[in-house]
Amino acid sequence: MKNLKLAHKMLASTLILMASMLAVTYVAVTRLTAVNSQVRQLVDQTIVKRTLETELHVKLLSSNRAQKNSILSPNDEQSKEFAAASRASMVDARTILEQLKELIAAEKNVGQSAAVEALGKAIDGYQKLNDEALELSVQNSNVKARKLLAGDIQRQMDILAAHFRKWVGAVPSKEAPSAADVARLKTLYEIHTALLELQPNTTKHIESSNDEEMTAQEKKLAELQDRIRGGLTVAAGGDPTSEVEPRAALTDLNNAFANLFRLSRSDTNNRSTAISLGAAKLAADEFVIKISDLDRLLAKEATTGRDLSEVAYQNGLWWILGVALAGVVLGGLFAYFVTQSITRPVFEVRNLAQAMAKGDLRQRIRLKQHDEVGQLSDATNTLAESLTLIVTEIQKVSEGLAGSATDLSGVSNQLLSQSEHASLKATSVASASEQLSSNISTMAAAAEEMSVNVASISSASEEMSINVGTISSAAEQTSTNVSVVSTAVGEISSSFADVLKDVREGSNVAGEASRMADSATETIQLLNRSGAEISKVTETIKMIALQTNLLALNATIEATSAGEAGKGFAVVAHEIKELANQSAKAAEDIARKIEGVQNNTRQAVEVIQNVSQIIKDINASSGRISLSVEKQTRAATMISQNVGEANKGVGDIARSIAEVAKAAGDMSRNVAEAARGATDVSRNVGEAAKAAGGISSDIHGVSDASRSTNESASKVNDSAVQLDQIGKELRKLVGRFKLSTEDASAV
Structure with missing residues (x-):
């Protein structure tokens, strides 16, 4: 490790770090792929299958409902439309069933395959009965x-x-x-x-x-x-x-x-109804049971998929954490050893450099390393040797320089003491005269400028006083106008509130009118139905009258057959016959009148429905107007508040401007007086400046001669002092270094 170069050490650290990252990445990708596989299994297959199963159930129920509507509809066209809808739903159900079979077949799930096959058979049985019922229903x-x-x-x-x-x-x-x-x-x-x-x-x-x-x-x-x-x-x-x-x-x-x-x-x-309520209902119940069985299997699969996804997630999480922790530990150990192999030699080099900076040239570094840090330590030792030689040479030179500086300093001190007195006198007089002339000139220029500025200020003050008065009048007028605007906005806000109240009352009245129109429609419809019932009663009365007439005829026949004994009964039968005829005519009149009432009732229902719709439209418009008026009311209220605040601010501004106008008038008068005084000062200072200029020119000759002598003496003295200072600095600097005995003797 000591003999490896820094580049190799850093490369090894980087490779270990990259290997750890690759290991963590590989484990993360592998485990996340497993989790993704479980999730895709759950989303792309289980959820899709449950969605198809739900759609299949809906289509079958839609077909069953359309079949019953086709049977119950008294109109051939409606029956055909419902029958077509039922058949279309069955076609869609077949398509969905095939998609479901393909998904389950691809997974090779035996239980689900058996369930979907049983469902297909149940649908086949239901479709056969459904087609039979539909064929009968459209005939009506x-x-x-x-x-x-x-x-x-x-x-x-x-x-x-x-x-x-x-x-x-x-x-x-x-x-x-x-x-x-x-x-x-x-x-x-x-x-x-x-x-x-x-x-x-x-x-x-x-x-x-x-x-x-x-x-x-x-x-x-x-x-x-x-x-x-x-x-x-x-x-x-x-x-x-x-x-x-x-x-x-x-x-x-x-x-x-x-x-x-x-x-x-x-x-x-009757046959289609019997099929629908009998065999078709049993077949429908059968496919509902089969769908429920398939749904339970799919729900179980979804639960299993969720559990497997959770297990895969937990395993992946632990694998990622374990590999990451192992990589961190391994990288930390290697980094520690690399750091020690680099920092320890560097610390020794740093200590030597610090000692050299403090002047201690006696220390040396003793390392047995051949990397860049070892080369740095060798170079540092060489630097220390070189500095020791340089410091020794400087020490000798500084001792000789100190003697020369002492001699030169004595000569320069004598020359400087002779020229100092004359130089000081001349310099003092020249400085005083120049300062006097400069001050008087500055005072003259300032006086002239002040005179001009004061005149300008006076003119500007008068103009400002006039403008401030104008602004004060405009501010007062603005305050009055803002007050008028505030009052108008308040009146607009009140008007909006009245309009909003009227619109709401109109909306309430329209709503009540709509409800009354609906109630009237219901009442008239009840009246129409009552008229229909009365028509049925009149038909019954007509039939009863006809039967009574026939009974009267029969009674007349029987009375005739009875001879003299039945004459009285024949008269009664004749009267009954007449009453029956009158009852039949009255029933016909009632039927005609009831029919007229029904026609008028239907027209009244249509008119009331139109009126009700118009009232509802008015009510909706009133609602929109109400919302708009509320918005305008809020806006007007905010404007009124803002204008009120603006009115208050404008009033304050008007009062402030009036006070400024008064102050501006006073300032204008004061500035005019100051302008006159500034003119007099400028004239007097100009005369003094001329006199001071003459004095200054006479003293300059003496000052120049003294300055030349003094400068020469100062230069000599400065050179001596500087030379002596250099010698002292060299001795001081050399004294900071600590040299070993061997080094000093070698030099």
Whole structure:
């Protein structure tokens, strides 16, 4: 270690430091790579799989919801839209499932692979049932059958009922009707009863899903139509022309029933509902269970990944700390030995240099090193030897120089003592005269300058006095203007506060009006629904009146059959018939009026909704105005405060300027008087300066001669003193060095 060069030692230290850093870096990279691998496993795979699993669950639920909406929708277009949405969600679910399978297959996780395969099978079963339910839902056969019943069939039934009522009214009201009239009325009663039974039996056919029940209903409906068709001739009273339209209506009714039976037997709504609430629901529950199983596996994987990441982090941390600590210890030991091999010899060289600086040239360095520090110690020993020789030579020279300096000093002292007296006198007189002349000249120049300056000051003071007066007036006017501005800003702030209050009251009124409009809309909608209920009641009243009319006809027939005993009952039956006709007419009038009320109600709802929207817009605008006014109010308040402070400051400035104006007037008068005095002083000092100049020129000749003699003597004396001083310094310097006996004798 002692014989290594410093460059090699520093290189070794650097290499050890770099090796320690590389070791720490390698361990850190290795361990951080392990941590990163665990984190990427958790982020790039586990979280992605859970995200795909969640999206898959959402898509399947969306498909199920769209399927139910398609089944429940009475409109074909809406059913098709919901069906398309359900199928699209299933396609997306399939795509997500394939992505999930690819991720799990790449990891070769047996448990997750089995879970995702089971999920795929559950989705396959659900998709098959879902497609079947959607195919049925878009047909809407039951809904179309109900629309057909409420449309074409009801229209043909209304035509037949109108003819039946017309024929009943054509039968003359007699106390003793003929047998033909009785037979006609009885037939009308029977065919009208059959007509009334068509609708409930048709409804049962639509609602039934049993083939036997539907066949029984079809037979019964056919019998009712045959009964009506067979009684038309008798009911028409033998008038073939009046049978044409009813028979055509019966033909159309029969065709409509054929279409209705076809739609009803399709039974797509009931079948799709049964699938959706039965097998499809079980399949949906199955895929939800499978998704839950997969979710538990993914959650377990996420927990395991988190634990492994934590373990990898802890291991990496301990490895990094251990390697770093080992590098620090190794580097510290090597640095200690290198430092000792360098600093100990350097300290010896330093000690020798310090001793030499203090004058001790007796010490030497004894090192057995061949590096740069050893070479430095050898060079230092050589320097000490050289200094010893130089100091010895200087000591001898200084002793000879001391003798010469003593002789020269004696001669120079005699010469200096002879010239000192004359030189001192001449110098004193010359200095005094020059000082007097200089002072008088300076005083004259200063007096002239002071006179000019005082005149300028006087003029400036007068002008400043005038300007200060003007400024004082302007400051007073500014203070007045600022007061006016402060008052105006305060009034603006108050106006803003009033506007803000009005806007808030308007906003509250608009909000209350909006709520009242909403309440009125709800009330009118309730009224509209009540009108619809009343319409249903009037239909019921019409049906009851028709049935009452038929019962009156039946009673008339029975009274006629009873002969004389039934005359009184026949009269009552006739009155009941009239009342039934009046009830039917009244019900029709009520229905027309209710329909008019409903139309007006719908228009009122639209108008109120428009008014409500306008009120809401006004309310929103009021809110924005309120915010703007609040901002302007705050700004006006701040301006008012700032202007008030400015007004106070301007008032203070105005008072200060007035005081300055007064002081400026006084100063102007004083400066004018000073200007006149300065002019007199300048004139007197100029005359004194001329006299002093003459005295100074006479003394300069004597002073120059004395100065020359004195300078020569001083130079000789200075040289002697300097030479003696040099000798003393040399002896003093040489005396500081401590020389060894061997060195002195050698010299």
